[in-house]
Amino acid sequence: MRGQLTVAQVEQKAAHIREDIIRMLENAGSGHSAGPLGMADMLAALYFHIMRLDPKNPEWEDRDVFFLSNGHTVPVQYAAMAEAGYFEKDELMTLRKLGSRLQGHPERTKLPGLENTSGPLGSGLSQAAGYAYSLQYLDKQQHRFVYTIMGDGELNEGNIWEAAMFAGKYKLSQLVGFIDRNNIQIDGTTEEVMPLEDLRGKWESFGWHVQEVDGHNVESIIDAASMARAITNKPSVIIAHTIPGKGVDFMEYDYHWHGMAPNSEQAKIALKKLRTLNGKITSGENE
Amino acid sequence: MSHYPLQSNIFDDEVAKEPIRAGFGRGLKAAGEADERVVALCADLTESTQMHLFKNAFPERFIEIGVAEQNLVTVASGLARAGKIPFTSSYAAFSPGRNWEQIRTTAALNEQPVKVVGSHAGVSVGPDGATHQMLEDIALMRVLPHMVVVAPGDSVEAEKATKLIAKNDKPSYLRLAREKTPIFSTEDSPFEIGKAYVLREGHDITLLGTGTMTYELLVAAKELESKGVSAEVVHVPTIKPLDEETILASVRKTGRALTAEEAQIAGGFGSAIAELLSEKMPTPLWRVGMRDRFGESGKPDELLDLFGLTGEKIAVQAKEFINNTPQYHRDY
Numbered sequence: 001m002r003g004q005l006t007v008a009q010v011e012q013k014a015a016h017i018r019e020d021i022i023r024m025l026e027n028a029g030s031g032h033s034a035g036p037l038g039m040a041d042m043l044a045a046l047y048f049h050i051m052r053l054d055p056k057n058p059e060w061e062d063r064d065v066f067f068l069s070n071g072h073t074v075p076v077q078y079a080a081m082a083e084a085g086y087f088e089k090d091e092l093m094t095l096r097k098l099g100s101r102l103q104g105h106p107e108r109t110k111l112p113g114l115e116n117t118s119g120p121l122g123s124g125l126s127q128a129a130g131y132a133y134s135l136q137y138l139d140k141q142q143h144r145f146v147y148t149i150m151g152d153g154e155l156n157e158g159n160i161w162e163a164a165m166f167a168g169k170y171k172l173s174q175l176v177g178f179i180d181r182n183n184i185q186i187d188g189t190t191e192e193v194m195p196l197e198d199l200r201g202k203w204e205s206f207g208w209h210v211q212e213v214d215g216h217n218v219e220s221i222i223d224a225a226s227m228a229r230a231i232t233n234k235p236s237v238i239i240a241h242t243i244p245g246k247g248v249d250f251m252e253y254d255y256h257w258h259g260m261a262p263n264s265e266q267a268k269i270a271l272k273k274l275r276t277l278n279g280k281i282t283s284g285e286n287e
Numbered sequence: 288m289s290h291y292p293l294q295s296n297i298f299d300d301e302v303a304k305e306p307i308r309a310g311f312g313r314g315l316k317a318a319g320e321a322d323e324r325v326v327a328l329c330a331d332l333t334e335s336t337q338m339h340l341f342k343n344a345f346p347e348r349f350i351e352i353g354v355a356e357q358n359l360v361t362v363a364s365g366l367a368r369a370g371k372i373p374f375t376s377s378y379a380a381f382s383p384g385r386n387w388e389q390i391r392t393t394a395a396l397n398e399q400p401v402k403v404v405g406s407h408a409g410v411s412v413g414p415d416g417a418t419h420q421m422l423e424d425i426a427l428m429r430v431l432p433h434m435v436v437v438a439p440g441d442s443v444e445a446e447k448a449t450k451l452i453a454k455n456d457k458p459s460y461l462r463l464a465r466e467k468t469p470i471f472s473t474e475d476s477p478f479e480i481g482k483a484y485v486l487r488e489g490h491d492i493t494l495l496g497t498g499t500m501t502y503e504l505l506v507a508a509k510e511l512e513s514k515g516v517s518a519e520v521v522h523v524p525t526i527k528p529l530d531e532e533t534i535l536a537s538v539r540k541t542g543r544a545l546t547a548e549e550a551q552i553a554g555g556f557g558s559a560i561a562e563l564l565s566e567k568m569p570t571p572l573w574r575v576g577m578r579d580r581f582g583e584s585g586k587p588d589e590l591l592d593l594f595g596l597t598g599e600k601i602a603v604q605a606k607e608f609i610n611n612t613p614q615y616h617r618d619y
Contacts (some may be wrong), residue, residue, distance in 0.1 A: 116365075116397060120392050123389050123393050127361050129362055130365020130366040131366070134365070162355035163358050166355070166362060
């Protein structure tokens with residue numbers, strides 16, 4: 001297993017991941033921009049500090065497990081995996097192309113290191129809960145944790161709340177869910193399309209330990225994950241408040257970028273914006 | 288033909304009867320004894336689907352999901368990723384009726400050995416009516432790549448099928464029925480996933496049956512014999528993958544085929560046979576089953592009779608089909 005990086009190092013990884021996302025999407029010519037950029041800090045924190053992983057041995061039996069539930073954001077996971085050394089970075093440019101292991105939505109059987117196949121929304125939390133149930137009750141492996149990221153629009157799905165009831169009933173304390181709370185979905189803002197608030201209250205009433213963090217503050221994300229692991233009688237959910245398109249100002253907050261990829265001109269500007277920030281998104285804003 | 292042992296008294300009134308789902312219950316318990324990776328999940332129908340036998344034997348490996356069929360199969364997918372062999376059970380109307388997309392994405396495309404067990408399939412569910420009489424499940428499941436689809440003919444075979452499905456390392460659908468039906472196979476009768484079996488030889492027509500309909504075809508063949516028609520009966524418990532060799536060998540000999548299923552013929556077992564014959568051996572075919580309509584409330588026997596799914600009614604359809612159809616003898 002690889003050692004943990006410091007907060008500053010993780011922030012630098014997040015910067016690289018954002019640049020790779022822009023390059024991949026421009027090259028692919030289609031895909032989702034806003035979600036992956038908004039989730040870059042979470043993925044960097046998970047892959048470079050929070051999770052116990054071995055990129056050279058993806059099936060390592062003592063690994064932590066990550067289920068991406070909102071599969072359309074997978075470019076951020078591919079970028080994080082390449083950064084972590086699961087595969088060469090060159091392969092990122094095959095995203096969405098014929099014969100690629102990097103399918104438009106993640107397919108477990110195509111790429112070692114992926115734990116599930118997702119895209120149709122709402123099923124990742126259940127799969128994570130199934131794995132966490134196995135660890136807690138069948139395998140009795142208390143040192144391993146199961147992480148999942150859900151989109152907020154995804155919470156419209158009934159399957160999510162079936163899983164929320166299930167995990168609450170069985171007190172799946174090795175299950176840690178992140179919600180990418182960026183307030184947008186395809187048809188508009190989440191509160192216009194199908195209101196989610198009181199989101200904290202909903203999860204609490206289902207028997208979950210709930211935390212809210214700034215989803216661009218790596219240190220807060222890491223601290224919240226530590227707290228979640230320390231809660232031994234409940235599943236945990238971390239509502240990570242994020243800015244869709246974070247790091248590229250003309251994409252930020254604009255739901256039109258949910259399902260769009262940048263053209264070459266836009267990508268050039270986006271990369272310039274990201275490099276100007278020099279990986280200081282987190283501390284720059286929170287200092 | 289290799290010999291297929293049948294029960295000796297299958298046409299007597301005293302023929303032993305048992306619900307097909309009872310065989311599943313015993314098979315699952317046996318599978319649990321043989322392999323500790325086997326776990327069972329149920330959506331609030333544990334006794335109905337006969338999972339209680341497993342639950343009583345291995346309470347620590349039984350997971351109650353509640354009335355949540357989408358969660359049922361997706362939790363199972365997660366368990367499979369953790370190295371388990373999860374069997375999920377509900378009524379077929381709800382699983383795969385309610386949760387087909389989750390089965391498609393997290394079991395089939397994801398190639399996880401999730402076992403979907405749909406009980407109470409077909410019109411023989413009876414008084415509960417059309418909502419609970421699942422007729423579209425064969426069509427839904429057999430179109431999924433990687434999915435294995437098995438509809439055992441009786442409880443003895445269901446027990447064997449369950450034990451083998453536990454070992455096949457593939458996403459699989461097991462179709463079960465609620466009512467007591469005659470047991471025609473024996474402990475010694477062969478069963479392999481992917482094999483069809485000639486139960487009775489004949490030369491005028493091939494009767495192909497799956498699930499509860501195979502017994503009715505044996506009754507139909509006896510009836511046809513009394514009218515001078517020699518019918519071959521082929522039992523096809525595995526709908527996917529189809530045993531093309533056995534089916535084509537029989538149809539090559541008889542030149543006519545009839546299928547029977549307690550399901551929609553559109554997309555169902557009859558369609559699977561029609562696809563096979565059209566591509567590899569075009570042959571006159573009559574499909575017995577539900578023809579683009581739902582069921583309704585009634586006693587199981589009344590419904591089977593109404594929809595032409597009894598041996599007697601199938602024999603009438605077969606005779607009419609034979610009378611109106613030339614026999615295609617050919618040499619492929």
